[in-house]
Each structure stands twice: as C-alpha cells, then as structure tokens.
Amino acid sequence: MSDSTAPTDDVWTVQRILQWTADFLRQKEVESPRLEAELLLAHARKCQRIRLYTDFETPLADDERARMREFVKRRAGREPLAYITGHKEFYGRDFAVGSGVLVPRPETETLIDVSLEHISKDHAVNVCEVGFGSGCIAVTLAKQCSSVSVLATDVARQAMKFATENVASHEVGHQVTLYEGDGFSPLPRETAGRFDGIVSNPPYIREDEMATLSPEVAVHEPREALVSGADGLVLARRLIAEACDWLTEDGWMVLEVDPAQCETVAELFSAAGFAKTAIHQDLSGNDRVVSAERS
Ligand SMILES: C[S@@+](CC[C@H](N)C(=O)[O-])C[C@H]1O[C@@H](n2cnc3c(N)ncnc32)[C@H](O)[C@@H]1O
Structure with missing residues (x-):
C-alpha cells in the first residue's frame, strides 16, 4: 500500500487490502500478520473486526485508505499495535x-x-x-x-x-x-x-x-x-x-x-x-x- 510498492490502478476492496497488508506485515516479521491486518483495518474503518467479513467486496473510502496507509507504515516500523489503536x-x-x-x-x-x-x-x-x-x-x-x-x-x-x-x-x-x-x-x-x-x-x-x-x-x-x-x-x-x-x-x-x-x-x-x-x-x-x- 505504500506508494512505491502497492498497485494503485485498481480498486482497493476490504478483502484485497487485508491480503496485501498481511503479506506486507509478514515480510516485516510482525507476529500474527493477518490478525493484525484485520485489527488495523477495523481501526482505520472505525468498525468492529467482524464487519470486515460482511464488507469483503466493499471499496475503501479515501479517508479510510489514508488512515490505513499511515497505520500500516507505523506497524511495519514495529510500533506496538496498541500504540496505533490507542x-x-x-x-x-x-x-x-x-x-x-x-x-x-x-x-x-x-x-x-x-x-x-x-x-x-x-x-x-x-x-x-x-x-x-x-x-x-x-x-x-x-x-x-x-x-x-x-x-x-x-x-x-x-x-x-x-x-x-x-x-x-x-x-x-x-x-x-x-x-x-x-x-x-x-x-x-x-x-x-x-x-x-x-x-x-x-x-x-x-x-x-x-x-x-x-x-x-x-x-x-x-x-x-x-x-x-x-x-x-x-x-x-x-x-x-x-x-x-x-x-x-x-x-x-x-x-x-x-x-x-x-x-x-x-x-x-x-x-x-x-x-x-x-x-x-x-x-x-x-x-x-x-x-x-x-x-
Ligand atoms: C513495568 S512498568 C509497569 C506499568 C504498569 N503498572 C503496568 O503494570 O502495566 C514500570 C513503571 O514503573 C515506572 N518507574 C520506573 N522507575 C520508577 C521509580 N523509581 N519510581 C516510580 N516509578 C518508576 C515506569 O515509568 C513504568 O511506568
């Protein structure tokens, strides 16, 4: 999702961004990358984690995507998840x-x-x-x-x-x-x-x-x-x-x-x-x- 590594030409659905984030966090050696991707996205969308599953095909709004980009960057820098979610x-x-x-x-x-x-x-x-x-x-x-x-x-x-x-x-x-x-x-x-x-x-x-x-x-x-x-x-x-x-x-x-x-x-x-x-x-x-x- 960073400007240099993530594709920008097609639609970022919930499902797609979860997959991309989990892969990215795995590369950064974050433990439980899929779970953390879900928690970060739920925080960025200000929704419960369960909601992600009913919204799998929904594209992210611009503000949600901007927040998620910021959160993923911080977590990839190994900032504790709890500091990001607060x-x-x-x-x-x-x-x-x-x-x-x-x-x-x-x-x-x-x-x-x-x-x-x-x-x-x-x-x-x-x-x-x-x-x-x-x-x-x-x-x-x-x-x-x-x-x-x-x-x-x-x-x-x-x-x-x-x-x-x-x-x-x-x-x-x-x-x-x-x-x-x-x-x-x-x-x-x-x-x-x-x-x-x-x-x-x-x-x-x-x-x-x-x-x-x-x-x-x-x-x-x-x-x-x-x-x-x-x-x-x-x-x-x-x-x-x-x-x-x-x-x-x-x-x-x-x-x-x-x-x-x-x-x-x-x-x-x-x-x-x-x-x-x-x-x-x-x-x-x-x-x-x-x-x-x-x-
Ligand atoms: C391991 S943390 C525990 C924080 C919290 N009680 C908890 O269990 O999550 C230790 C805390 O002791 C504080 N601390 C370190 N040295 C201290 C000192 N000499 N006097 C009082 N607090 C101190 C630190 O600022 C830190 O908040």
Whole structure:
C-alpha cells in the first residue's frame, strides 16, 4: 500500500487490502500478520473486526485508505499495535495507551489475582502502587473492590497523562490518587506505616537483555519502564528494603518480576523481615509474582 510498492490502478476492496497488508506485515516479521491486518483495518474503518467479513467486496473510502496507509507504515516500523489503536484490554477492561507508557501485559493479571487474595471486601484497604504506568493495576484493583483506596506513584510524565485518563474513564477518581515522582518519595509523609499492601510491576529487565527484545519493546516502549540495572532488580530491591516503613505491622507486598528472578526476590523479602513469602505462576505457567506478608 505504500506508494512505491502497492498497485494503485485498481480498486482497493476490504478483502484485497487485508491480503496485501498481511503479506506486507509478514515480510516485516510482525507476529500474527493477518490478525493484525484485520485489527488495523477495523481501526482505520472505525468498525468492529467482524464487519470486515460482511464488507469483503466493499471499496475503501479515501479517508479510510489514508488512515490505513499511515497505520500500516507505523506497524511495519514495529510500533506496538496498541500504540496505533490507542487501546489495550487488561483484566476485561479497556485502557488508553500510547507512546511513553508500557502496554499492559497479560501476565500482570496474575499480580491482580494475587493482590485480591489479600484484600478484604469488608473493610477499607489502603494500597500503594509504585510504577503505575497506564494505571491498569491501580484502576483494576479499585474496580474489582470498592473497599480499596490506591495511592500510586510513577516517575514518568507520560504515565501520568495516560493513567489520569484511565482513572477518569473508569470513574475511580474517588479511589485512586496519582503522584509523580520516584519510588515512595512522593507519598504524603503521614501515610508512612499506614498501607495494608504494596503492589508493583517494576521495570525488571537486565541491561544486557535489551538487545534480545523485539523492536516493539526495545525501540518503542519507554526504557524507564523496562530496565532496572545490571541484574534487573535495582528498583525491586530498593522497594523491598523500604517497604516496611510504609506498611502496617501485618502489611503485605506483591511484586511482578521475571521468572528467573522470583527465588532471589523471595530471599530479599525474607532478608527484609517479611515472614511469609510465596511464588505464583502466570497464565503461561511461568513463575511471575512474588508475595510476602510481614506477619
Ligand atoms: C513495568 S512498568 C509497569 C506499568 C504498569 N503498572 C503496568 O503494570 O502495566 C514500570 C513503571 O514503573 C515506572 N518507574 C520506573 N522507575 C520508577 C521509580 N523509581 N519510581 C516510580 N516509578 C518508576 C515506569 O515509568 C513504568 O511506568
């Protein structure tokens, strides 16, 4: 469909453009090229994906074709699909995302499940999140449990923009407060020792791992959301060491990390004085989340 490679003399029907885009994305080594071609075209036509099948022979309008050309160009440059569509589903809800914020991952749903096991629906529960990104964790905990209040921090300006939008669209502004800044430091001093729980999906990729990642992640997602020092545990280690200052005496903490880091993180929790630690698997069966309780 680019001016140089795509035929321009005959009619671009839905069927034809899907076929051309899928072939083009396959050449660019995009995973699931046919599915992505359909999602991009549905986005360009502002319709549901299913509609493409009933409109197979329909020619694209000029504006649809212009949008599709732009989207295909971006996806061929390996920009994440979610940045192009502007949305990603997480825990059954839609979240606004875009350049500068991590795309929510399915494995982070395990962090939600484990956190919810610690949260009582019967009384008010104060939770802190470090690294809110799109806000998917803080918003989901608030939506799943009306007894929860979340105070969440992030260093990234773009994270604040998207998370603010998601908190508003999911109508949890009365439960979620966002702070810009490093670690626990932006939290009001009087909240020290008051949190029932701390949750975080911190950056946990090792510096030397960056070269092995797909361009969608390595080139397009924000580095501060991905990398955390030589062993990937710089922020996690700091959060565990500081956690007890912010938790109640029987508080808990839930962290998402890489499968290869779970044992080390469990040991860090024990060394920081947490009594009970447990490692939990994600939906693919990989160790992914470590939980710990103070008593
Ligand atoms: C892996 S992303 C997680 C985003 C989101 N919570 C999610 O699960 O999709 C890590 C987030 O931590 C933020 N971050 C990195 N270093 C931080 C720090 N020192 N203090 C607070 N947030 C930090 C990044 O900006 C990024 O948004």
